[in-house]
Amino acid sequence: MLPQVVLVLVVLYVNTVSSTSIINTLPGFSGDLPFKLETGYVGVGDLDDVQLFYYFIESEGSPEHDPLVLWLTGGPGCSGFSALVYESIGPLSFDYANSTGNKPQLKLNPFSWTKVANIIFIDAPVGTGYSYARTWEGYSNMSDTLSAAETYQFLRKWLMDHPKFLNNPLYIAGDSYSGIVLPIIVQEISDGNEDGRHPPMNIQGYVLGNPATDVDVDYNYRVPFAFRKALISDELYQLMKRNCKGEYINVDPNNALCVDDLDQYNECIADINTAQILEPLCTVSSPNPMESEWDPNDLSVNILSLPQLSRPWCRSYNYFFSYIWANDKTVQAALHVREGSIEDWQRCNKSLSASYTSDVSSSLVFHQNLIKKGYRVLIYSGDHDMVIPYLGTVAWIESLNLTVESRWKPWFVNGQIAGYKVEYTYEKYQLTFTTIKGGGHTAPEYRPEECLAMISRWFAFYPL
Numbered sequence: 088m089l090p091q092v093v094l095v096l097v098v099l100y101v102n103t104v105s106s107t108s109i110i111n112t113l114p115g116f117s118g119d120l121p122f123k124l125e126t127g128y129v130g131v132g133d134l135d136d137v138q139l140f141y142y143f144i145e146s147e148g149s150p151e152h153d154p155l156v157l158w159l160t161g162g163p164g165c166s167g168f169s170a171l172v173y174e175s176i177g178p179l180s181f182d183y184a185n186s187t188g189n190k191p192q193l194k195l196n197p198f199s200w201t202k203v204a205n206i207i208f209i210d211a212p213v214g215t216g217y218s219y220a221r222t223w224e225g226y227s228n229m230s231d232t233l234s235a236a237e238t239y240q241f242l243r244k245w246l247m248d249h250p251k252f253l254n255n256p257l258y259i260a261g262d263s264y265s266g267i268v269l270p271i272i273v274q275e276i277s278d279g280n281e282d283g284r285h286p287p288m289n290i291q292g293y294v295l296g297n298p299a300t301d302v303d304v305d306y307n308y309r310v311p312f313a314f315r316k317a318l319i320s321d322e323l324y325q326l327m328k329r330n331c332k333g334e335y336i337n338v339d340p341n342n343a344l345c346v347d348d349l350d351q352y353n354e355c356i357a358d359i360n361t362a363q364i365l366e367p368l369c370t371v372s373s374p375n376p377m378e379s380e381w382d383p384n385d386l387s388v389n390i391l392s393l394p395q396l397s398r399p400w401c402r403s404y405n406y407f408f409s410y411i412w413a414n415d416k417t418v419q420a421a422l423h424v425r426e427g428s429i430e431d432w433q434r435c436n437k438s439l440s441a442s443y444t445s446d447v448s449s450s451l452v453f454h455q456n457l458i459k460k461g462y463r464v465l466i467y468s469g470d471h472d473m474v475i476p477y478l479g480t481v482a483w484i485e486s487l488n489l490t491v492e493s494r495w496k497p498w499f500v501n502g503q504i505a506g507y508k509v510e511y512t513y514e515k516y517q518l519t520f521t522t523i524k525g526g527g528h529t530a531p532e533y534r535p536e537e538c539l540a541m542i543s544r545w546f547a548f549y550p551l
Contacts, residue, residue: 107248108423113179115186115412116193122147122178122201126422128218129248131240136225139241140217140424142167142208143249144177144201154291154546155255156206157242159272161263161299161529163234163443164436166216167208168413173405174262175535176200177208181408189415191408198535203543205252207245211238214439217419219428230444235271239279242272246286256291258546262529263475266298267445270453277460292463294542297475297528300483301449303336308479309361310335310352315478316364316471319355323348361473363527369401402532409434451483458487461515465545469526469533470506477522481509484520489513498541498551505537508551521551 107127111119123145128138146153160170171177178199182192200206210216212234213225220226246253259276261269276290299305314324327335330344335352338345360368412418413432420426457464466484468477489511497504498521508521523530523537531538544551 106423110422113193113421114415114418115191116179121195123150126424128425129241129244131237131244132220132225136222137213137220137237138218138425138428139213139237140210140219141241141245142171142177144171144206144208146205147178147199147202150205151251151255153255154204154258155252156200156204156258156260156294157238158206158208159211159238159259159261159265159269160208160215161261161265162215162435162440163212163231163264163268164215164433164439165263166210166413166432166434168210168216168409169406169434170262170529171208172196172409173532174529175531175538176206178202181405181412183405183408186408189411191412193412196535198531198539200531200539200542202539203546204258205255207242209238209241211241212439212443213237214436216413216432216436217422217424217429219425226442228444229439229442231267231447232271235268235275238268239272239275242276242288243279243284243286246288250286253286254289257289258292258294259290260294262296262298264299266295266300266475267447267450269293269295269298270450270457271447273457273462274453277457290462292465294465294467294545296467296530297469297472297477298466298480299450299475300454300480301451304449304483305475305479306336307334308476308482309473312473312476312478313352313356316473318359318364319352323351323355327352356473359473362529363402363469363533364471364473365525366527367401369403406434451486454483455487458489458513458516462517463545464516464518465542466518466520467506467526467530467538467541468520468522469528469530470522470524471526471533472528472530474528481520484511484518487511487513487518489516489518492517500537500540505534505540506551519545519551 107125110124110126125143128140131137131139158167158170158176160167172179175196175198178196178201179193180196182194186192210218212229213220259269259273273293276288280287310327313319327348330348358368360366466480468480470477490513492512493510495507495509498508499505504524506522506524508519511518523534525534527533541551
């Protein structure tokens with residue numbers, strides 16, 4: 088009779104999907120890929136009904152020793168490919184200058200985080216990117232907690248199928264809406280290790296960029312952020328503080344003075360690109376005559392129906408290339424995407440967002456629980472992001488009542504200030520918060536060199 092531990096391992100291994108492929112070439116990239124790319128599916132949920140797609144890229148440094156990172160893109164419903172190719176987390180980017188018509192070209196990204204880490208980019212939750220469910224039940228009732236549970240199951244099965252990475256330091260990383268789900272996953276990993284679940288994971292900490300944490304706190308700090316960036320006047324800000332009593336989200340509709348102040352505020356920021364307030368807010372004529380304008384961030388629009396742009400001048404237009412490339416049948420064949428599993432690849436699936444249940448209004452309690460685990464934590468914020476302003480992030484970090492180990496001070500890349508950092512501790516727990524000067528909502532997309540320096544130093548236990 089097999090020991091109980093072996094039985095658990097055998098059962099888990101039987102349920103582990105073996106649908107993995109090594110990709111040596113990709114349409115749009117000249118020659119063989121100079122890094123190891125693997126794609127595949129991992130089945131999770133009842134009878135593996137949900138099939139989560141992933142891209143795995145081995146570290147270009149020392150794969151056997153460098154950290155293993157599970158990267159979660161925000162949304163919810165934004166593909167791991169978006170972080171891989173646009174946020175400079177992965178080794179490829181689109182070559183905009185040489186991409187024409189329906190033939191996007193790829194080039195190497197010199198600031199990829201895979202230079203210092205092995206990274207799994209996951210399409211999660213189901214309905215994101217190339218991930219799909221075999222039955223309609225697999226798509227139903229998706230929520231923060233269910234997404235976290237399925238992602239945790241994904242990671243367990245992936246590690247069983249890749250045992251050589253079991254001893255690598257493990258970090259969970261992500262940005263934007265991942266700030267809600269990611270701490271739950273880390274909690275699941277921690278609880279699983281303590282309960283003896285297999286495989287044991289060498290979890291060392293987590294990384295979050297411009298993270299959603301508490302909706303009320305995050306959004307409420309947009310007003311003081313707008314004041315600090317001179318988007319509203321001092322007079323209006325003082326009126327808002329007095330009339331709204333510092334509460335700008337859940338406003339009493341009978342508070343006429345506050346409502347009027349908010350109308351003036353909204354007028355001031357209406358044409359601001361909140362993802363990066365210094366960049367233009369771009370719109371084009373709508374392909375649908377029933378609509379007056381189309382927001383390039385509204386990803387429900389069929390990108391392929393838009394007039395082709397020879398040289399994108401707005402950041403949002405860069406996203407067009409991913410729709411063209413990822414929906415190409417030769418690309419899907421090269422990536423070993425299962426034929427017929429999805430109808431239309433989207434960078435961010437808005438239809439999923441519409442049916443998604445946000446059942447965790449604040450992930451702060453999970454951050455508080457994880458303090459006791461002694462993990463290393465890196466929180467970074469692009470300082471020109473108005474979607475999740477750094478002010479709100481600083482506020483909830485300070486509410487953890489940690490000890491300030493190193494006060495607010497600058498850190499440098501190439502002799503220039505790259506941002507400002509504060510270091511906190513509690514016994515063995517260490518949290519570093521840093522701004523990325525000039526960064527937007529997905530900071531590495533705007534400041535790739537500085538963010539590679541940040542993560543390289545942090546992984547290596549060097550001061551930023």
